[in-house]
Structures are given as C-alpha cells and as structure tokens.
Amino acid sequence: MKGVFLTGICVMMGILLMGNLVCAATIEEEQANASQVLDALHDAASKHEAERYFSLYAPDAIFLGTDATERWTLEQFKEWAVPYFNSGKGWTYIKKERFMYVSTDMNTAWFDESLMNEKYGECRGSGVLIKVDGAWKIVQYNLTFPVPNSIAEKITEMIKAETAAK
Helix, strand or coil: CHHHHHHHHHHHHHHHHHHHHHHHHHHHHHHHHHHHHHHHHHHHHHCCCHHHHHHCEEEEEEEECCCCCCEEEHHHHHHHHHHHHHCCCCCCCEEEEEEEEECCCCCEEEEEEEEEECCCEEEEEEEEEEEECCEEEEEEEEEECCCCHHHHHHHHHHHHHHHHHC
C-alpha cells in the first residue's frame, strides 16, 4: 500500500512538472511571436508599406515619438505617416538587441529594444503588445534617443532653450 501511495505521488509530481515545462515553452513561443510583430513593423516601415505597418497596431494604440509633442493616437499617427509612406519614403531601424517579456496569462507582452538608424545612430524602442483575436498587436510604442550621461546636461539645456523659444 505504501508503494502504491508513493508511486501515486511521483506520478502527480511528474504531471505538475510537465505542466510547468509546457507553460515555459509556450511563453517562449509567445515571446518569439510577439518579437516577430516588431520585426514585421520595422520591415514594413523600411519598405514604406503603410497598410502592413498599421495593421500591426491595435485600434487604440499610442505612438510616442522622439519629439515631446509626438504623442499620437493611431489615427493621428496615420495622418502623418501614410502620406510619408505614399511618397515612397520610409524609415529604417535595425534591431541590435531586444528583450521581450510575456505575462503568465500570455495576453500581454512588453519589450525594450536597441535599434540603429543611419540618420540618428543608436535609438531605443519600448512598448507593449496585447493579444487581439489571438494575434499580437502593438498598443504602445515609444521611440527614444539614448543620451550619454556625459552630455546629458548640455543636451537638456539645448532642449530647454528650443522649447522656450516656441
């Protein structure tokens, strides 16, 4: 009887451990799936494909650009970007490194990424994706320029002067 009891406990522990392994694999798969959305976003922007680019955002998405005035709803962002794309222009950001995280319910992901741009050099993107009808969609994207601490005071003084002049 004692042997049957111990065998039962071992079987149950095995089932619980396997469940955790399956969950971990699924989270890794979801991290990869969410990351593919960002890869597609950067690819569509570089090829000035407005329809594909904006299809990767949730309808209530917010885009935070590098200028302090650039807090755009999806519709506001489209108003600016679609004519730009339609003129044959786009923007190219090449991923150097990305950290992607997925919630345990696998419906929310958040990230930060280091990007390279020919004009601006090193940039940083961060944001949030959610599952919409089973597909990852961007609900917030924030594009920034990392400023080295050694020149931060100089840069912020320039920004303050520019802002005061307006």
